[in-house]
Amino acid sequence: MAVSVFDLFSIGIGPSSSHTVGPMRAARLFAERLTADGLLADTAGLRAALFGSLGATGHGHGTPKAVILGLEGHAPETVDVDRADLDVERVTHSRRLNLAGTRTIDFDPGSHLILHRRRSLPHHPNGMTLTAHDAGGRTLLEKTYYSVGGGFVVDEEAVGADRIKPDSTLLTHPFSTGDELLRRCRDTGRSVSGLMLENEKAWRSEQEIREGLLKIWAVMRECVQAGLSREGILPGGLGVRRRAASSARSLRAQGDARGHAMEWVTLYAMAVNEENASGRRVVTAPTNGAAGIIPAVLHFYRDFVPGADDDGVVRFLLTAGAIGILFKENASISGAEVGCQGEVGSACSMAAAGLAEVLGGSPQQVENAAEIGIEHHLGLTCDPVGGLVQIPCIERNGMASVKAVTAARMALRGDGRHHVSLDKAIKTMKETGADMKVKYKETSRGGLAVNVIEC
Structure with a gap:
């Protein structure tokens, strides 16, 4: 697996790469997946569940904030750090989320963003599951992501890889030890x-x-x-x-x-x-x-x-x-x-x-x-x-x-x-x-x- 220096050094937002940067990227990927699969227009609501360390220290590490910002289409590299808290307050008070930056849906962080403080998913301590449903409650898309450290994110199908799409780039001088x-x-x-x-x-x-x-x-x-x-x-x-x-x-x-x-x-x-x-x-x-x-x-x-x-x-x-x-x-x-x-x-x-x-x-x-x-x-x-x-x-x-x-x-x-x-x-x-x-x-x-x- 090819890893670049720019994978290890990335511009992001505090306070945690695994609890803030990674979950923001995962939530944004989920919103992008809804858009790419043509499901965004039918999405009426969603649920985010955080497990393991994400659930145990989520509030202190800013994970709920990161998930909300990611679902609204923000990326750690470009999110406006001066407006981030205001955007989260807007969602919290209005109970409305601007999914992928284009579709407004009902979303109450108090009930739709759940922190499981003592439950973990099987592959890594930093796990999260996102589920989108239509107006009738039918599940449109459900994805599990793992934030594996340093802002790296993998989905359930790529556990053990270093990113969502494994990089098979051939290097001139590969080394692993x-x-x-x-x-x-x-x-x-x-x-x-x-x-x-x-x-x-x-x-x-x-x-x-x-x-x-x-x-x-x-x-x-x-x-x-x-x-x-x-x-x-x-x-x-x-x-x-x-x-x-x-x-x-x-x-x-x-x-x-x-x-x-x-x-x-x-x-x-x-x-x-x-x-x-x-x-x-x-x-x-x-x-x-x-x-x-x-x-x-x-x-x-x-x-x-x-x-x-x-x-x-x-x-x-x-x-x-x-x-x-x-x-x-x-x-x-x-x-x-x-x-x-x-x-x-x-x-x-x-x-x-x-x-x-x-x-x-x-x-x-x-x-x-x-x-x-x-x-x-x-x-x-x-x-x-x-x-x-x-x-x-x-x-x-x-x-x-x-x-x-x-x-x-x-x-x-x-x-x-x-x-x-x-x-x-x-x-x-x-x-x-x-x-x-x-x-x-x-x-x-x-x-x-x-x-x-x-x-």
């Missing part, structure tokens, strides 16, 4: 980013790849700057204060930015995740719950590495994408499936690899950096307090960003030889996720999610 990636680099004499660039040319020209990645970088920068300028209380009822802006002011007052580089890295990540928690525009990298790590480490490269330029940004993202593919194909990037080790852990690994590449690391050192990044997140649980991506998610991104920089530096001081391969670390992550109790996998039924509330 870290060992294969290193072998390809050795045989071709290319760097990890160079190898990934050749593969990306199966879909786009080199100029389109560069422009697309720099656009992603521009959105990351905008998100960081917005997060460093906004203050106030994050939505959701926990009363969590935004801290990035005030902390940035304090750091600027101290001067000597280079002497506080790691503190800036932490704040860059927190700025992104405060924006994400507010439902603003972010880059899924590779998930929204871990969206601050790669932007933060890229900012470290730009601000604190002499000679940093756009070419380095492109190489960084290509390398990070190559590592992300290994996690996507051999384990998971879904917190509901393997815990936060699959989100923050994979993002840390990707960021460490990207930084090692642009700092001059060999493919072996890049692989070593990626391995260090994930090894020291193994077993990390996903236990969001109140079902919100605020505690511990925001601080966790800041900590992982510093770990990524440290991992790259450690790898570059070696020669690439190490005892634990990236493949073994990814395999361990998958097995650990399988062993992890469900209450620690984005259900808000264990860990901090219950102990903070009880206190």
Whole structure:
């Protein structure tokens, strides 16, 4: 299965790639299917049922909002984040939905959008079933979708694939394991980013790849700057204060930015995740719950590495994408499936690899950096307090960003030889996720999610 760097890095909306971006895409696909099958004109009503983690933490992760927006034809990449809440309020108060943006039907979110908090569908914890019916109650279309992490969506007929329509594109240098990636680099004499660039040319020209990645970088920068300028209380009822802006002011007052580089890295990540928690525009990298790590480490490269330029940004993202593919194909990037080790852990690994590449690391050192990044997140649980991506998610991104920089530096001081391969670390992550109790996998039924509330 061919996976592009642009599958792993996509522009979307917070607070969650698997609970917001994925369900919005699934709902939009359902509306498009009704239109394509000629069923839209006969549709008088519909029902949306959310299961597993989507049902357990749906409200905190914005899933009902995402489903409503998707059914009205909005996409995560283009939805107006300033109008999104107003559109959902309109539907809630009027109990009328503008299906596919063209047909108005009765829809009461309170009764037609059901969250099953303890029921799951068979193939993945993030499942949802959409059913459309005519005026007589006859079912016109029923589809089950799974949001499998990072905004990827599959329908019931494509379980196990990476998207609704499996991509069979033939790549110049295909790889599915870290060992294969290193072998390809050795045989071709290319760097990890160079190898990934050749593969990306199966879909786009080199100029389109560069422009697309720099656009992603521009959105990351905008998100960081917005997060460093906004203050106030994050939505959701926990009363969590935004801290990035005030902390940035304090750091600027101290001067000597280079002497506080790691503190800036932490704040860059927190700025992104405060924006994400507010439902603003972010880059899924590779998930929204871990969206601050790669932007933060890229900012470290730009601000604190002499000679940093756009070419380095492109190489960084290509390398990070190559590592992300290994996690996507051999384990998971879904917190509901393997815990936060699959989100923050994979993002840390990707960021460490990207930084090692642009700092001059060999493919072996890049692989070593990626391995260090994930090894020291193994077993990390996903236990969001109140079902919100605020505690511990925001601080966790800041900590992982510093770990990524440290991992790259450690790898570059070696020669690439190490005892634990990236493949073994990814395999361990998958097995650990399988062993992890469900209450620690984005259900808000264990860990901090219950102990903070009880206190």
